[in-house]
Amino acid sequence: MATAHHDEHPSGLGRWLMTTNHKDIGTLYLLFALVMFFVGGAMALVIRAELFQPGLQVVDPHFFNQMTTVHALVMVFGVVMPAFTGLANWLIPMMIGAPDMALPRLNNWSFWLLPPAATLLIISLFVPGGGPAGGWTLYPPLSVQTGMGMDFTILSVHLLGMSSILGSINIIATILNMRAPGMTFMKMPMFVWTWLITAYLLLAVMPVLAGAVTMLLTDRHFGTHFFDAAGGGDPVLFQHVFWFFGHPEVYILILPAFGVFSQIIPTFARKPLFGYDTMVYATASIAFLSFIVWAHHMYTVGMPLAGELFFMYATMLIAVPTGVKVFNWIATMWRGSMTFETPMLYAVAGVFTFTMGGLTGLMLSIAPADFQYHDTYFVVAHFHYTIFGGSVLALMGAAYYWLPKWTGHMYNERLGKWQFWLTMIGFHLAFFPQHFLGLAGMPRRIPDYALQFTEFNQWSTVGAFVMGFAQLLLLYIVVQTIRSGRKAGAKVWEGAEGLEWTLSSPPPYHSFAVAPDIK
Amino acid sequence: MTTKADIKSSNRRLARNLLIVAVAMFGFGYALSPMYDLMCKAFGLNGKTGRIEEQAAAQPVDTSRTVTVEFTGLATSGLPWEFKPLVKKMEVHPGETTEVKYLARNLAQEEITGQAIPSVSPGISATHFNKIECFCFTQQTLRPGESREMPVRFVVDAGLDKDVHTITLSYSFFNTDKLSAKKYGGEALGQGENHAHRAHPAMASGS
Structure with missing residues (x-):
């Protein structure tokens, strides 16, 4: 780092294997996530194809169960988390005026742990007995009894966890140590703030998941009895350990999305973010609360009343900081000079659908009501509204927003709008009916259903396929933008604020070798 | 700088x-x-029952109150035993020491050791359901075809919530040896055709 900076770098495969450049690694993360997005999406379409009609027609139930399980694992660990880490790699150094990430070699390793992890997970589908089929939550006793596919999955989760932990250490070190002089904490862009808090969450809970799956592994092969009632263990213990990780995990998926909304909305409303300080405090409060609400995922295990009440009230409390954020975004738009380019469409739609998912989350937080909703399609609708409607829409918005910066080319606005509307119509058609299916009692993770659910399921399947094929358009737009397109200026959007827009598009391979002046 | x-x-x-x-x-x-x-x-979460000594169990019997205690038992899929309570239900007074018996018979052609895991429902009453003697305190080994009547001595203490009128005591009997359990289908999901995880209908007994 102390040597002179130069723009030449190894070419070909070697460049990507050995790169320590934050922009290259960011690109690798984003491409990896894009590939996995299609893998996980294909699995979702297998699920929806089977559910087009009652009865069994496309796949056998065991394979169906593998699809629901691996779809979720791929989307959570292979798409949303790596994609946000990719954004962090690309953007955080440019946003805080740093020349690179704090620990560039570690950064390379964090990324290159992912492809082997994904390979292990996909291989699990092809070993005798098939892949994991008991749901992404890997609950015992099923996960202890199932075939060797589970061992592949467990090792894959270990690698994914290691990658996230190393990535988050790097992000924390970058933000704490590498800010340009004058870039105080309360001047940092919201995206940097949300990632700082997310990185701490990752650091706290990914090791707990690693512990949980290690216990599964030793229960399976090394004679321990953590979750084996016959040996004095308890399967419910796993649920506690898993959700102690799992609930912070869902905020790990959504907080960087909040950061993205907070970057995009002020740009296209042409007003500074409303309530910056409260946004920071709200994000920190959400992170804190995420540690004390885990058992709301398991109201039905037979907790005492006091426990149910505690987790119910704590969960409802999360609506307060989340509400602060939503109202701040609305207030940012209020009387702004708004225009609706594709990134803004995604941001506004993301806030809207996420709020719908938040509302159903509030319904689910009510312990007595949850006994009815538990393990139904209502839950499926809820988390797809939050994770797809929040995180994935934010990712797509972010892609359109920063793609001109990354590639130096403007994307095709007309196609972008098409892709947005097809995705939105497909999404709502796929998931809105699932609320009603769930309320009417259709259980999740079952390949067959009662006849009266047919119509809503058919809408849902049609919507899923529309949404799926709209992503081919996304792929086309991304490739087209990388290869050609109108030249983009340094400040791609007239309302954009922040250090990354002071750099050329695409930015030089080594940016901010000399720290910028912060006003 | x-x-x-x-x-x-x-x-x-x-x-x-x-x-x-x-x-x-x-x-x-x-x-x-x-x-x-x-x-x-x-x-007292999760239906885990208490265990107390004989003398500690001695307390005044509250004859003004009766509680129904139900008994169930299940030999899990890896244990080829017949296992059932000899009495399905009974009425007891809080403070009264009562004994019931469960029957276990080894249906296999070899010696097998099992461990019973108790659970009390509703879970909230588990702390007030105390056992003085139970076959679940130790492992049970049965020779081929051997059957055994096994006692449970328990007392429901007076602290039991007034709204609880029925308590269910349930046992799941597990094979202590993993390889043996696998042989009898305990790990039904294994590698291949049999994806359904089910208990042997003939061997699962109880309520």
Whole structure:
């Protein structure tokens, strides 16, 4: 780092294997996530194809169960988390005026742990007995009894966890140590703030998941009895350990999305973010609360009343900081000079659908009501509204927003709008009916259903396929933008604020070798 | 103004400290296991029953109140035993020491050792259901074809919530040997055709 900076770098495969450049690694993360997005999406379409009609027609139930399980694992660990880490790699150094990430070699390793992890997970589908089929939550006793596919999955989760932990250490070190002089904490862009808090969450809970799956592994092969009632263990213990990780995990998926909304909305409303300080405090409060609400995922295990009440009230409390954020975004738009380019469409739609998912989350937080909703399609609708409607829409918005910066080319606005509307119509058609299916009692993770659910399921399947094929358009737009397109200026959007827009598009391979002046 | 070397060393230091946090949290995940057991014992969660000595059980009998106690039992799929309570239900007074018997018969052609795991429902009443003697305190070994009547001596203490009128005591009997359990279908999901995880209907008995 102390040597002179130069723009030449190894070419070909070697460049990507050995790169320590934050922009290259960011690109690798984003491409990896894009590939996995299609893998996980294909699995979702297998699920929806089977559910087009009652009865069994496309796949056998065991394979169906593998699809629901691996779809979720791929989307959570292979798409949303790596994609946000990719954004962090690309953007955080440019946003805080740093020349690179704090620990560039570690950064390379964090990324290159992912492809082997994904390979292990996909291989699990092809070993005798098939892949994991008991749901992404890997609950015992099923996960202890199932075939060797589970061992592949467990090792894959270990690698994914290691990658996230190393990535988050790097992000924390970058933000704490590498800010340009004058870039105080309360001047940092919201995206940097949300990632700082997310990185701490990752650091706290990914090791707990690693512990949980290690216990599964030793229960399976090394004679321990953590979750084996016959040996004095308890399967419910796993649920506690898993959700102690799992609930912070869902905020790990959504907080960087909040950061993205907070970057995009002020740009296209042409007003500074409303309530910056409260946004920071709200994000920190959400992170804190995420540690004390885990058992709301398991109201039905037979907790005492006091426990149910505690987790119910704590969960409802999360609506307060989340509400602060939503109202701040609305207030940012209020009387702004708004225009609706594709990134803004995604941001506004993301806030809207996420709020719908938040509302159903509030319904689910009510312990007595949850006994009815538990393990139904209502839950499926809820988390797809939050994770797809929040995180994935934010990712797509972010892609359109920063793609001109990354590639130096403007994307095709007309196609972008098409892709947005097809995705939105497909999404709502796929998931809105699932609320009603769930309320009417259709259980999740079952390949067959009662006849009266047919119509809503058919809408849902049609919507899923529309949404799926709209992503081919996304792929086309991304490739087209990388290869050609109108030249983009340094400040791609007239309302954009922040250090990354002071750099050329695409930015030089080594940016901010000399720290910028912060006003 | 900090130099590049300063930043580099403080990055290293911070990374090391954060790694220590990660390792500590890995340990915390394991620590949740004993913590969970302690919580279950302390608050009587999860249907885990209490165990007390004979003399400690002695307390005035409250004849003004009767509680129905139901008994069920299940030999899990890896244990080829017939297992059932000899009495399906009975009425007891709080404070009264009562004995019931369960029957276990080994249906296999070899000696097998099993361990019974009790559970009380509703879970909230588990702390008030105390056992003085139980076949679940130790492992049970049965020779081929051997059957055994096994006692449970228990007392429901007077602290039981007034709204609880029925308590169910349930046992799941497990094969203690994993290989043997697998042989009898305990790990039904295994490698291949049989994806359904089901108990042997002939062997699962009880309520």
